[in-house]
Amino acid sequence: MSRYTATTPADLQAMLDAIGVGSVQEIFERQIPEPVRLGRSLELPPGMPEQDVYEHLRALAARNVSAEDELCFLGAGMYDHYVPALVDMLMERSEFLTPYTPYQPEISQGGLQVMFEYQTAICELTALPVSNASVYEGPSAVASAGYMARLHNGRSRFVVSAGLHPHSIATLRTYAHGFGVEVVEVPLREGVTDPDAWAGAIDEDVSAVFFAQPNFYGAVEDAAALSALATAACEKPPVVIAQVDPLTLGILAPPGDCGVDVAVGEGQSLGNRLDFGGPSFGFFAAREEFLRRMPGRIAGETRDVDGRRGFVLTLQTREQHIRRAKATSNICTSQALNALAGVVYLSWLGRRGIVELGELVLARTHYARQALTALDGVEALHPISQPVVREFALRLDADVGAVRERCAAHGVNPGADLFALTGRAEDRGGLLVAITERRTRADIDRLTDILGAAVASERQEQAVGA
Amino acid sequence: MSRYTATTPADLQAMLDAIGVGSVQEIFERQIPEPVRLGRSLELPPGMPEQDVYEHLRALAARNVSAEDELCFLGAGMYDHYVPALVDMLMERSEFLTPYTPYQPEISQGGLQVMFEYQTAICELTALPVSNASVYEGPSAVASAGYMARLHNGRSRFVVSAGLHPHSIATLRTYAHGFGVEVVEVPLREGVTDPDAWAGAIDEDVSAVFFAQPNFYGAVEDAAALSALATAACEKPPVVIAQVDPLTLGILAPPGDCGVDVAVGEGQSLGNRLDFGGPSFGFFAAREEFLRRMPGRIAGETRDVDGRRGFVLTLQTREQHIRRAKATSNICTSQALNALAGVVYLSWLGRRGIVELGELVLARTHYARQALTALDGVEALHPISQPVVREFALRLDADVGAVRERCAAHGVNPGADLFALTGRAEDRGGLLVAITERRTRADIDRLTDILGAAVASERQEQAVGA
Amino acid sequence: MSAAAAPPSGSQLSETPLQREPAVTIFERGAPGRRAFQCPALDVPAVYPTELLPAHLRRAAPPALPEISEPEIVRHYVRLSKRNFDLDSGFYPLGSCTMKHNPRLHERVAALPGHARLHPLQDPARAQGALELMWNLQGALAEVSGLPHVCLQPSAGSHGELAGVLLTRAYHEDRGETRHKVLTPDTSHGTNPATVTMAGFEVVALATNPDGGIDLDDLRAKADGDVACLMLTNPNTLGLFDPNIVEIAEIVHGVGATLYYDGANLNAVMGLSRPGDMGFDIVHFNLHKSFTQPHGGGGPGSGPIAVSERIAPYLPVPVIVRREDGSFDLDEDRFKSIGRLRGFQGNYGCFVRSYAYICSLGAEGLKDASETAVLNANYLLARLQQAGVAEYLPLAYGKLCLHEFVLSGGPMKRELGLKTLDLAKRLLDHGFHPPTVYFPLLVEEALMVEPTETETRETLDAFAAAIAAILREAAEDPEIARNAPYTTPVRRLDEVAAAKHPVIRQAL
């Protein structure tokens, strides 16, 4: 008996009698052949009381430097946005936290309606007509979109802008290798997808084309142009897939208005915490024609026998538990609770809030970019004319790793080391700086001071060293 | 419109029309005479967005050194016990957190049953037949018990052991001055209530006698003897009131078995956090004869019209909203949510747990007392033979304030400065050290090192100074 | 945990799921030997009570607390919680209780370890954040009340009242006077007279005039040199602001008595009118009403007081003081103080929540809160004075109201045979918490409605529609409401039996 089990000796005896065995061991011995029974106990530490587990995990947490402990400008896919308290409260409600996937709709209307509301919110954000109830997260959402395109047109090549998140490209490659599709990368020019290379790479063997908005370097792509080029490139155009940042969609033209067929992305910035990378959720929206090929759960509206409005998991013939080998995806458990956080957050933000937040972050991003590029030894990685909305790339005339260490010593994390993420030669010296509504002007000014000083001292040392 | 209000301009117009006024101001102007209308806006800072309020309150929290930040041996009425996670979860449930007092029993069975369960747990702990549903906290519970005794026998004097918590004595004096009862204090001898002085102070004018178990200095009183003396002292004995520490009742004889008439106390150590002193709850248990004179809410069992078991607030004719000037107390809002935490905690601890926890703390207290009294310049304030169970008093041969500062510099809070709390000359140099299940042997050894070193250096300095 | 009574065929139900579930207490669950608690290891030399405590000091047998596993505890209380109605789930127009939205931000900041695990005896030097928070809160409450000195210590409104009346006693005694009487209007809340008695004074009730205010003649007649204080709620429990407040203050001060403000109704006038400016000497606040500390089903609350200069010397200890260097400290020795009202510094956890609320709203937000509360109350009143309702539930006093209003169910009782209690119980079937009923006492079949500012117009409309529907229903068949509620976890309970033969604990 542990603190989570309740079998008293009296219970045990009565239960063994009912089963008709002499011991629990007997139940195992009668079913598991001796050679594969574990003859010893597991080599794990002994169990701990609740307070000791708490202290242990608190000690581990204390050895991480979180966004609560330092001034953090890291982004590159996940962002330190403020999560309103009501989101936590609702996620912690037993009724949302502890059920399984809603297989019994009569007692799952809460979760099903939330999915329906979530789908509505995603459709509104992306200006696309259909959305599923969530997929795992961003990069695997990109890969799943690729698989859907493959099922859709059966072609053999994916064309990917180098502006996609490196994790998205890597994940797409991993998946595509499995189902036998080749992946070709189109380079950037001046920070955005090179239109000529893009158009040139597309032919009738291309199953889908992928770009990101804003792209990994923070630059705003001309989404409509990229879609148009893809559709114009050949007779049977590929599926146009965009990875979009949902929190920029208050100010940026939505994919649905830019000729995009499928919009996917990372939902973390919508009311989900950083959690060192997960769990968050991926969203997946598309044009009507893809509805029956979408991966994952979809909630649909219907009526009960008494005529009451209700919701169910619908179009399940797409899914693995019905279609098995012919399913449009293997996904089963997804990210329902994180998607709940997403729709609650979007309701909290509201119709005007998503614009206001976007404009605030835009203004601060502009301010930060100007302040930082004015520093000696710091310049914009791409032409400053290139619009950015929440994140931007710099080139430091100093070793990025060393500079970041110097900043860390002052409690500032200036952003991500670009080269470490992309491995692209042209990204050497690159620093990717992200701004959120939590980073005030004072914070940005502090970053400017600390980064300026760090670059300066680092260059000095290099000079001395040389 | 703030983020908590929802009156749009359209709403406002429609509402004003329905009311038949031209503006909200008009509603006020027609009712509040001009001279007492505030002609300006309040001098308060402007409102803040949620994230700014969070950052502000976090910054304030960061300027407190909590039991999470230092090794804390403070007690003296409130203790750093571990609060299991399920207590937080249940206290945060909207259904428990946000209702008012259960005036409508049909929709308040949750809260009413919790009160009923709480009363049962308190009766079990104290071995007394009746309990109310909570009062504010410890010291005011003592004062309320005094008021009840006064209503019971109308006499003019309270006899109080000096072993009572100084805040309890002070609060009792404040209340008693109001309803006109004199308070006389009986000194301690060798750390416990002096039996002769105690017996000597009691006569037929004495309304009630008060002692604490364990007493403020951590010593275990001979509760049965004190009760017996009080009852034997005269023809019409006073009401015997004990302030007891609920978490010691797994190992100490319960008041109900010691001739005590009324047992009250501070409930914080039962699943409530420190919160810099509140909110927690006070408990109030008594013999049957006091049932109709108890202060506060009492939940009682009954049936509904269909015969279902249910619970209601009962014996309300005691209360202010019915009896007004003749009520047995003025208490209205009490500590229902904190009492909920108490009964959930006691259920979690369970029948065996409360004994195990008591024994663990006892053993560690014994260990700590031996280790600390072995230090140079540190001795037991009272005879070491005097049993203690969770807290004990030391006398330092050095300035307590200075020693505590030295310890603080090493992240250790060695306990409370006794003299600062009691102002009693004999408590000069006194340090009150509390042990909980969160203070491990390693923690106690650390305290021993740090305190030993602090006392040593302090004495050295004094020597040099002299 | 299951509810196995066979339900009917078709969709006619004999009971709701919650009704079908019998009430079982935690003491009736579990089994001997089960446990949720796992004791930390004994890491010091073993020593047992038998070795350290003589037998007569030891407990003979453990208390019969539950023996139960963690999953059973969670399920028991989560299911139990579903038998409560709560503010997060529905409209709660409980008069005099100001059931406004409780922002979750407040729970988050109160739970920060720097606040939640701060020991009350931590040295002030290492609790500067907490003391500054309390200092700021005191300042805000002083500004809202118009009285300069604040003490946060009292644990709830009635505790604040006791503090206030004891301060009055100390004030008079200090001036060598012994006064015996305290005046309160007959509309006052029960805690007022109860407090007066507890503080050793005699209650003298004041009559209410036809406009719902204090009868000035009665006041003049009773205000004499033996009167220590007048306790007033303004707006009073009828939701009406006493237009004669200035004159009342003059009369009271004229006989050397103090004027006490019961702040339970402060939500009507924040940023609009201040007790201090009305002439009050002492005010108590209910942080769990006006300042949205969640009520927790009957507490915790917090009842700070604000006082005028002449009362300040007697304030309870400790008092928060600001040193020259800007640091904060606790001052215990103030020789004229009435002393302590409780342990430590008060319900700090409540201070954190209410301070966060004040930070969120600011001056404008607090004013908006009161204005909207008053707007909502008057709108709901207007909706309830429309045809089909007004003739049965007339407004007891006045034409307009402030944050709440009181209807009389007298006509409803006479013409429809429906008591206010019946209406209240029928409202439960409509998913609403009823208003406060049968208070104030001088209104026949009183129904006291306080919508608060955080409710929407749609909700107020739905509530008004429900009242109208119940009255229409009663006109056809009053039995329906007389036997209501039908859909609650339990139906009407036998309170008489409960009081006659009290069963106040689980028999074991």
Add this chain to the structure above:
Amino acid sequence: MSAAAAPPSGSQLSETPLQREPAVTIFERGAPGRRAFQCPALDVPAVYPTELLPAHLRRAAPPALPEISEPEIVRHYVRLSKRNFDLDSGFYPLGSCTMKHNPRLHERVAALPGHARLHPLQDPARAQGALELMWNLQGALAEVSGLPHVCLQPSAGSHGELAGVLLTRAYHEDRGETRHKVLTPDTSHGTNPATVTMAGFEVVALATNPDGGIDLDDLRAKADGDVACLMLTNPNTLGLFDPNIVEIAEIVHGVGATLYYDGANLNAVMGLSRPGDMGFDIVHFNLHKSFTQPHGGGGPGSGPIAVSERIAPYLPVPVIVRREDGSFDLDEDRFKSIGRLRGFQGNYGCFVRSYAYICSLGAEGLKDASETAVLNANYLLARLQQAGVAEYLPLAYGKLCLHEFVLSGGPMKRELGLKTLDLAKRLLDHGFHPPTVYFPLLVEEALMVEPTETETRETLDAFAAAIAAILREAAEDPEIARNAPYTTPVRRLDEVAAAKHPVIRQAL
């Protein structure tokens, strides 16, 4: 928010309160201009999208998100939550899903800012606590599975399956082999075949023998050089442990294929039998099943994998490595790796919870969990094989089971005219979540029951009694169950119409 339909007199009800409340979405609430969000101040020089973005890149009109106040949002979702059944409120014997108690301690530790606000790109040097936690969790999973190398990255079980099959592909390709087929028994979970297709292989189904295990002859016949892998669940979805597992492993390895272990049923054998010792090369775990990550109504989950030495070189990147100095780091460049399966390092928040669970239980606790899960399953099975039930719901295969068992509703359907679906729906009226139904497919009218170890004997007895009661009721009047449920927020829903004319978003 109110539900104003007039209820009936007496206590006969036409609807429960939740049924009376119409489903209204958040998009149908609120009003233009309302808001919950208050934007932080613009503290930098104002600059607008119009100045920085050309028109064609800008959004023309804001998305039609709700316009609603905070109190409305809270009330909407709190009320909505009451329309869900959940594990904290009742028994959830959903086969193959291991709905065991979710300790709240896990939510507390996962919420610590050091975990919850840690950015995934934080330098390893400043994320040592997180990496050590992952390292420790990997070690524990390796020990439980008996396989040395663990990757925590996959987001759920099916994601782990994909990883596993792609690892198999990489393994064969690295050895210059191209194989096309993957074997899975017909009892396998749908994710298995679906994964096989996604990974570019062809599914070959294996027959099940009369004892519920794999038909060895069929296996021998189909196991050839073109087979890349056999995916197996053991105990399988019938709750039965395949007694021929050693021989199966020999056959599979004999043809050079890999053996994949679907770990969804691991809760049966923790500390008792290990996939690695059975000969499996690759295992996936469902942290949201065996290791009690709360399921959240459909995720988040986490599906780590453990593999043998020969598969290790192909594991996804990044891999956690321990440096000589004892510090931890992330290793990205492993040239044989299959690459990434997702962004960053996986669902760390789930790792924290499951690691806390393993710390709480330790070796003995995990074993106790599996033993109790199996004890509970067999006890419930025994209760359900008593007179009055067994004849209608016989055990599909075997005599005993491990952590779950599958009954066949065939006889019930024939003799009582009750489909498994009807039984399931009727169970809803009894306050229970039904077992998994119609899976595995090869069992007629399958009913798959997994009680888990955290349920009490009383609960199992109550569930068995409910099943018996439903069968008795059906013997008299099967219509009752055929029209069930009656007491749920909604009754049976028209799924056909939902799929025929999909309405998957709120029309605005």
